[in-house]
Every structure is written in structure tokens, then in C-alpha cells.
Amino acid sequence: MSPEEFRQHGHAAIDWIADYWASLEELPVRSPAQPGDVRRALPPTAPDAGEPFDALLDDLDAIVVPGLTHWQHPRFFAYFPANSSPVAILGDLLSSGIGAQGMLWATSPALTEVEQVVLDWLVRALDLPETFLSDGPGGGVIQDTASTATFTALVAALHRASGGEARITGVSAGEWRVYGSSQAHSSLVKAAIMAGLGEEAVRLVGVDPHTQSMDVDALRDVVAQDVAAGLRPLMVHACAGSTSTGAMDDIVALGEVAREHGAWLHVDAAWAGVAAVCPEHRQHLAGVELADSFVTNPHKWLLTTFDCSTLWVRDRTPLVGALSILPEYLRNRASDSDEVVDYRDWHPQLGRRFRALKLWAVLRTYGLDGLRAHIRDGVELASYAADLVRADDRFELLTEPVLSLVVFRLRAGDEATMAAMEAVNDSGVAYLSHTTVEGRMAMRIAVGGWRTSRSDVERTWRALQEAAEP
Incomplete structure (x- = not known):
């Protein structure tokens, strides 16, 4: 493909995306595809002769789009938003076009230093501790997801707690304990499995039935029991927006428990952390200065195309100590000088994309004022949705709304709740997900899409009311 052909097809691809966005209102939010539909529509082998790029775009329309659940749809309210805003897409496109590999500072100095600057911008924008800045003892790194960030933090915690022995000799079965609430993300258990600690190393602590936050007294009791049994507290996992x-x-409070026992405090704010760009939404991060590591995902609510998860550590020494391996073929003068950061030492993988470019594009183009407006709009729309729930006696809130998340159910019970949600999802009008709260089934409306408006909330609510009719 020549540069001119690339220009032509690139315009066509951008046009396709713009047309796709324009058509989203008319598409069912959740894909109606049945298992195997997409596979059966595709040939079993790759073509021997190359095909025109236009043919691929045609098959996107005919085969792929009907098999998509549309995460950018304005009435996608399931899970959490995964925004792919126009400017983030352009930033990601530029990253792909540059095609740099940033495993070392030397392999692309700009990749590393733009990432450091952008993450420092976020530290200040979110009012995080100055120890997270790149010119301090800690620093930040862009991971693919919060799951990888949690695993990375756990490996660093193990390195610090073992004095480096775990990296050399591995872990002793049953020696370590990791603590999180029963609401902690499943990636905590997966991290323990991958780190060689095993599922049994994770102690899931009960929560307050009203707030669903970890019961601190219960945590103290569990840790005390483990210490008395000769076990070693390794990490306390705090949810800031489960x-x-x-x-x-x-x-x-969790930080105090962690410090008392020399455990690592990891704060998981994957969804809610970015809300701290708004000063009025920073209270949920009170105490973050006690954290050894902190993660939040701009690819959820901060208009940045997946994948972009930002992890900071208060002290980079145990992180680099746990993950640094330097074969001869990676040695270079810059790394040997100790004057640069090599991000290969900050996560499990060696290779890394120029993810900072799309985040840089978002921060510069929207500005902090634009990002604050987006966050505030999501909170306001969720508050409106909660008011609609309160105004209909058939429904009830199971928890108070948190930022842009509303959790509710039908008073008629679990079966009626799930039936109403599935009816709306099957209709294609909207897409909601579910959870359980104190053993009761509940629906979740997670607002935050960059195209979502008040009318989308209202249309979804009308569909729910119709589905709830006896």
C-alpha cells in the first residue's frame, strides 16, 4: 500500500467510524448474535490473493457490526463506561502510525518522557501525593488494565516483604496473606494465583451492609488471627469505587492496619479515581497518601480509548527490584547511567505501546475543564436516574448512588428484577448489568458514556417501567 493509497483508505476508515457513530442510536445496544453466527459468516481459511481494503469495510457492516455489543452507544449502562472519544482515537491512530516500542528509554526517549510528563499532570489534576511524581522516589506507569496493575503491585509488595528472597527462591506455600473486601475485584484473587501465592492466600473480609465498604474491625480481627497463626500480612487491597x-x-483506616503490620496498601480506584479531577469528588480518596500503590483507569470514565490504566507507586525501588532483568542485548549507555527510566522494569511484559499519546491528546484537547464537565455530567445523570427510581414505588435503591453508579431492584423480588433487566437488554433499547447486594439481585446503571444524554436515561427508564408491568 503506497502512501497515497494509505491516505485514501485512511479517509475511508475514518468515514466508516463517523458513520458508525451516527448509526448507533438505531442499533440494538447488546448484540443479538447467537453463538457461532460470526464464525459461520467467515471463510475457514485466509485468502491466497490479497483483497481490496474496501472489501474489509463491507464485511464490517455485514458481519462484524451485527455481532457487536456497542460500548459507545449512548444507552450502554452495563459494567462501567469504556469511552473511545474522537480525540483519543486519533491519538491511538498516531501511536499506531508511529509504531514505536518503548521497552527502554533508549528505544524511544519521547515515549518514556511523554508518559512521565502526562502522568505527572494527572497526579496534580487528581491531587495525588507528590511522592507519585516522576522526579520523586516513586512515579507512574501506564499499564493495560487495572488487573495487570494489581498483579504488578502484588509482586512489588512480595519483593519488599521478602527482602528480595521471593524473586530468587519463590514463595513458601501458605506463608503470606492478602486482604480485600468481599467486594474487591476478582483480579485480586487472580493476582495471587499468578504470583504463586494461591487462592487461599486471599482473605476476603466482610463489609458494612449499608455502605458495602470493608468492615475495618473485621479486618483487624482477621489479621490478628493470621499473625497469631504465624502467617505474614502482605497486602491490604482498598476499594475506592468497587x-x-x-x-x-x-x-x-485500612492504611493504618497495613502500616501496623508492615503490609503494602494498594488502592484500587479503577473506575472512580478519575472523578477526582473535580475537587468536590475527592473525598473518596482521602488517605491516598498512605498508599504504596494506586491505580485508576482513564479508559473507563476519562474519555481515553482502551487500553490505558495508570498505576503509581510511592517508592519505585521494590517494583523495579522485583521485575528488573537485564540481558546483554538490552544493555545501553543510557540505562547504565541510571539517569533514565526503563519502563520494561515497571510491569510484567517487556514490549510496550505508546499509550501515553492518546492520554496526552485527551488532556490537551479537552483540558481539565472539559474533563470535569464530563465527570459532572455523569454524576448528574446518575442522580436523575436515582430520582426516577425513588419516584416509582415498584422499585427501590439498594445502596445510595455513588458518583455515576445506581444500584436498584424491583420490590417484587429477584425473579422480577432479572426478568425486567433481561427484557430491556433483549429489546436492544439499552444494556444494563446486574449484581447481588446482601444476597439480593440488583440492576446497575453505570452512566459515563461521552454521548449519553438525559433523554437516554429517560428512554431506558421507560423501557424498565414497561418491563416491570405485571
Whole structure:
């Protein structure tokens, strides 16, 4: 493909995306495809002769789009938003076009240093501790997802707690304990499995039935029992916006428990952390200065195309110590000088994309004022949705709304709740997800899409009311 052909087809691809966005209102939010539909529509082998690029675009329309659940649809309210705003897409396109590999500072100095600057911008924008800045003892790194960030933090915690022995000799079965609430993301258990600690190393602590936040007294009791049994507290995982209900743990109290026992404090704010761009939404991060690591995902609510998860550490020494391996073929003068950061030492993988470019594009183009407006709009729309729930006696809130998340159910019970939600999802009008709260089924409306408006909330609510009719 020549540069001119690339220009032509690139315009066609951008046009396709713009037309796709324009058509979203008319498409069912959740794909109606049945298992195997897409596979059967595709040939079993790749073509021997190359095909025109236009043929691929045609098949996107005919085969792929009917098999998509449309995460950019304005009435996608399931899970959490995964925004792919126009400017973020352009930033990602530029990153792909540049095609740099940033495993070392030397392999692309700009990739590393733009990432450091952009993450420093976010530290200040979110009012995070100055120890997270790149010129301090800690620093930040862009991971693919919060799951990888949690695993990375756990490996660093193990390195610090073992004095480096775990990296050399591995872990002793049953020696370590990791603590999180029963609302903690499943990636915590997966991280323990991958780190060689095993599922049994994770102690899931009960929560307050009203707030769903971790019961700090219960945590103290569990840790005390483990210490008495000769076990070693390794990490305390704090939720700042749990996936299920948006629960906010008491970071200050959990930090005190962690420090008392020399454990690592990891704050998981994957969804809710970015809300701190608004000063009025920073209270849920109170105590973050006690954190050894902190993660939040701009690819959820901050208009940045997936994948872009930002992780900061208070002290980079155990992180780099746990993950640094330097074969001869990676040695270079810049790394040997100790004057640069090599991000290959900050996560499990060696290779890394220029993810900072799309985040840089978002921060510069929207500006902090634009990002604050987006966050505030999501909170306002969720508040409106909660008011609609309160105004209909057939429904009830199971927790108070948290930022842009509303968790509710039909008073008629679990079966009626799930039937109403599935009816709306099957209709294609909207897409909601579910959870359980104290053993009761509940629906979740997670607002935050860049195209979502008040009318989308209203249309979804009308569909729910119709589905709830006896």
C-alpha cells in the first residue's frame, strides 16, 4: 500500500467510524448474535490473493457490526463506561502510525518522557501525593488494565516483604496473606494465583451492609488471627469505587492496619479515581497518601480509548527490584547511567505501546475543564436516574448512588428484577448489568458514556417501567 493509497483508505476508515457513530442510536445496544453466527459468516481459511481494503469495510457492516455489543452507544449502562472519544482515537491512530516500542528509554526517549510528563499532570489534576511524581522516589506507569496493575503491585509488595528472597527462591506455600473486601475485584484473587501465592492466600473480609465498604474491625480481627497463626500480612487491597456497588473503603483506616503490620496498601480506584479531577469528588480518596500503590483507569470514565490504566507507586525501588532483568542485548549507555527510566522494569511484559499519546491528546484537547464537565455530567445523570427510581414505588435503591453508579431492584423480588433487566437488554433499547447486594439481585446503571444524554436515561427508564408491568 503506497502512501497515497494509505491516505485514501485512511479517509475511508475514518468515514466508516463517523458513520458508525451516527448509526448507533438505531442499533440494538447488546448484540443479538447467537453463538457461532460470526464464525459461520467467515471463510475457514485466509485468502491466497490479497483483497481490496474496501472489501474489509463491507464485511464490517455485514458481519462484524451485527455481532457487536456497542460500548459507545449512548444507552450502554452495563459494567462501567469504556469511552473511545474522537480525540483519543486519533491519538491511538498516531501511536499506531508511529509504531514505536518503548521497552527502554533508549528505544524511544519521547515515549518514556511523554508518559512521565502526562502522568505527572494527572497526579496534580487528581491531587495525588507528590511522592507519585516522576522526579520523586516513586512515579507512574501506564499499564493495560487495572488487573495487570494489581498483579504488578502484588509482586512489588512480595519483593519488599521478602527482602528480595521471593524473586530468587519463590514463595513458601501458605506463608503470606492478602486482604480485600468481599467486594474487591476478582483480579485480586487472580493476582495471587499468578504470583504463586494461591487462592487461599486471599482473605476476603466482610463489609458494612449499608455502605458495602470493608468492615475495618473485621479486618483487624482477621489479621490478628493470621499473625497469631504465624502467617505474614502482605497486602491490604482498598476499594475506592468497587465494581459491584461503587463501595468506598476507608483508606485511612485500612492504611493504618497495613502500616501496623508492615503490609503494602494498594488502592484500587479503577473506575472512580478519575472523578477526582473535580475537587468536590475527592473525598473518596482521602488517605491516598498512605498508599504504596494506586491505580485508576482513564479508559473507563476519562474519555481515553482502551487500553490505558495508570498505576503509581510511592517508592519505585521494590517494583523495579522485583521485575528488573537485564540481558546483554538490552544493555545501553543510557540505562547504565541510571539517569533514565526503563519502563520494561515497571510491569510484567517487556514490549510496550505508546499509550501515553492518546492520554496526552485527551488532556490537551479537552483540558481539565472539559474533563470535569464530563465527570459532572455523569454524576448528574446518575442522580436523575436515582430520582426516577425513588419516584416509582415498584422499585427501590439498594445502596445510595455513588458518583455515576445506581444500584436498584424491583420490590417484587429477584425473579422480577432479572426478568425486567433481561427484557430491556433483549429489546436492544439499552444494556444494563446486574449484581447481588446482601444476597439480593440488583440492576446497575453505570452512566459515563461521552454521548449519553438525559433523554437516554429517560428512554431506558421507560423501557424498565414497561418491563416491570405485571
